[in-house]
Amino acid sequence: MKTIAVLTDFSKRAENAASYALHLAEHLHANVKLYHSFIVPSNTPMAYQIVWPMENYEELKNNSMKQLKLFGAELKKEYSMEADVNFKPEIEYECHDGDFTSYLKVLETENDLVLLVIGNHEKGISNWLMGNHVNELMDKVTTPVLVIAEEQKFTKINRIAFATDLSTEDVEQIHSLTSLASAFNAEIVIVHVADEKYNEQESQEKVTHLLGEITSKINFSKIYYRHLKSNDPGNGLDWFTEHGRIDMLVMVHHTQTFFQELFKGSLSKEIAAKAQLPLLIYPSTASSVPVF
Template identity: 25%
Template sequence: MYSILVATNFSRTSDNAVLYSASLAQLLNIKLVLFNAFKLPIHASNARISATSMDALIESTKEKLRKQALKLSDKFKIEVEYQCSYLDFELEIDSILKLYNSKFLVMGMSAKSLEQNLVGNPTTTLISMKNFPVLAIPVNAKFSGIHKILFACDVMSDVPLRTLAKLRRVAIQLKSEVTVFYVEKKINELKSENKAYENIEKGLENVTYFYKKVNSDAVIKVIEKEIVKSSFDMLVMMPKKYGFWESIVHRSKTRVMASGINIPLLSIPIE
């Protein structure tokens, strides 16, 4: 049995992601795991505190996690575990996912800001760096079921079947319908690209899905308008990996969307 792994640092943003994850775990009847990558406060680090004092800080964090886990377990009637590590989050997260058999990581997502658009945030950094799915939860998002999923893409021929299979599993488990939002090309052009169209047919087998066509150069704005217009519960995007020099000049649509939408974003990296 797999679990849901959610990162928390006890902030308002991460607390909301934890509550959303608990509701999702309750719906799927699976275990929830709280994960905190412990970091010393700046003043403590500068003071070079003793090993005993550092242990006390770590134990204090573990106690916070324990209390939070108990409350969640009682409220949502689910199994909740917790993990606290004094290690770099980005280095540790892969092994933690494997340890708890978690298929994706849940993280809180701050409100949109100019700084985030320029340099990103921890959530967008993981989306761009890692090869596992990340579910980003906006600070104001509340769980009310996931009935409608918007799958936004612009190059369908680049999406392999095994990547689409992950979206298929999510949709089936949540009993959601999927709208394939294909930007930049008309649907009859998509059908003419046999491989691309066949991949969608096979990849989303047994899933209720629809196509929507939009001809626009302003991809991100069009996606945002569609989210508001049709009241979707989740946005799914599949970011492509770029080389070093490409990454400097290319702004990932998934990364930009992750810095300021109002519904959860599930990022599934293309394998």
């Protein structure tokens, strides 16, 4: 069964991310797995410098599982009562000791994961992207990651923006994204932001080639293209997400420098800090992409 995993630390932002994931799962007909990683103090590198009481691994695990189930019980109260929602996701629980990324491969291989959901712990998307968390996670993950802003509430997805550098390598991710868009009858807007120094002829050739690949390989009629001019790519994308009636922003994680370039402007950071858009990130190194 398709599964959406929610990484939780039992914080308010994690509760909000889980709420969004639950309602998304209702539309995608996927189950939800709540995952928590806990730390056994005696196993930490600095533990030898401190006299720790004898840690009981099973006790820590049992306590974490109890918290997860209480967390899940509260989440079940949010099942949708809307007439067009006829699927109730099962909520599963899993916890493990140690850093989450060390257990990531096991979580991905033992479950039919289509999405990892995490709450945004900073004040905005750009801050989160520029931090170590996304770099560490995206360097190891093979499943798309959905970042939910702390105050973001679930609303019907009508328009999705896919930021591209016009690489045809994005076609596979766009194809995957159509399965998510189809669940909401949503539009996908392919967005490319370029400064005034770009070569118009060369850019147009890339656009024509990319759209040709999309048309020949993807059977989805609600895909559109939008070219934006901006001296700062981050500013242009921020403007479009703010004024373009966008409900979700999607990117492919290539390298850290891509994100640094995208959000290098102070104005873009300011706008992104105020943004409440869900951010879906595909890892470029994944051998396959999910069907939502």
